[in-house]
Amino acid sequence: MKRRDYGQYCGLARALELIGERWALLIVRNLAVRPHRYTDLLDGLPGIPTNVLSTRLKELEHSGTIERRIAPAPQRGVLYALTPLGHELEPAIFALGRWGALHMDEPRPGEIVTSESVIMNLRGVFDAEAAAALSACWEIRAPDLVLHLVVTDGKLEAGVGPAPAEPDLVITFQPDELPSYRELMQAAKCGLVELSGRRELLDTFLRVFAIPQPV
Amino acid sequence: MKRRDYGQYCGLARALELIGERWALLIVRNLAVRPHRYTDLLDGLPGIPTNVLSTRLKELEHSGTIERRIAPAPQRGVLYALTPLGHELEPAIFALGRWGALHMDEPRPGEIVTSESVIMNLRGVFDAEAAAALSACWEIRAPDLVLHLVVTDGKLEAGVGPAPAEPDLVITFQPDELPSYRELMQAAKCGLVELSGRRELLDTFLRVFAIPQPV
DNA sequence: CCGAATCCGCAGTGATACTG
């Protein structure tokens, strides 16, 4: 397991040696949402070659960023999950995601949106100050995509699947609308979504999940 | 100028397409300290092939992250500098640098330390809360390395070269001590440095530039 | 089905030489 290095005793250089290679940080992003099995990762990262995925998983495990687990009884199989050290990458993922969002004007042809990308984008733009003392529960629905956002006393929990309790507001997208967080905001502002529940929470939503403005 | 993409409409994926290729973020790191000429970048990034450097500079200019400038009168020549959009990458660089620092136990044989890496590491670990209302000026000296840290009312300015005004404390390293920020802290704690000035500011220094603890 | 290993063609990278 020889890796190319940058020859510098520097935190950034170390980080890039460990998670700077192609696909690595996207794997970490998906694992930050929840543990995945190998085939879940393949599904959530369309286009990744299987040999690259298995190589990255070994490298990330070797560097202590992720770990292999044996899934519990009903499913059985291998689960990949972030270690505590891997979770320490989340601030960097959020910062990079916010910067990249400045370059997201229009989706390019063929680009897809996955649950994991939406969740991590939303976690990254969550404005804790604007949400101080807030409690609310949203559910986002689109074709092949259901996720929930629960804010409890200003603290965010965002995950795949329907809300654990009855959501305050359900936001439903039509098939032709990309439910990325940017498009979501724009669509919501233009009234292109279907709302069910406490409609006044849409404004709260748009305020708490603030879009980085493109330059 | 075709680039490989990840096929996802996602902020992180966008960011990785733009600055995820080899050497790109290290170039941005160096330009974040001050504008550089082409040969300065070559010196500050030992090992980078010249064709890779020129390719990255073109890509980064194309994405609006950096810009070419004609240097003013005395020097004349080309200067590369970050655009405002490029400066928006600094939080991500700091976050990655702090994470990478968790993996920096010992310097590896042959690894070097540059002014730019030390400055950006220090900027990244600067604790604004701990430095609130503080004003102080340090100068760090080592072989082939002089840099200054000026905190004015809790706000940090860190750059290459000697301090603009008389420093409150000068910290001088011996040739055998790597003046990376981590080694610097350890050496300073062990008294392996030469101090000149208000010695009590060493404790302040260690408090305001907090080391990320390795896991 | 899950979790990969293997093979091949090609694009990105590294090292060096060379040039306006």
Next chain:
DNA sequence: CAGTATCACTGCGGATTCGG
């Protein structure tokens, strides 16, 4: 000083195959 040119090499993308 600020790059371009060349060439060997390695990593990546795409597909197929394989073992549990």
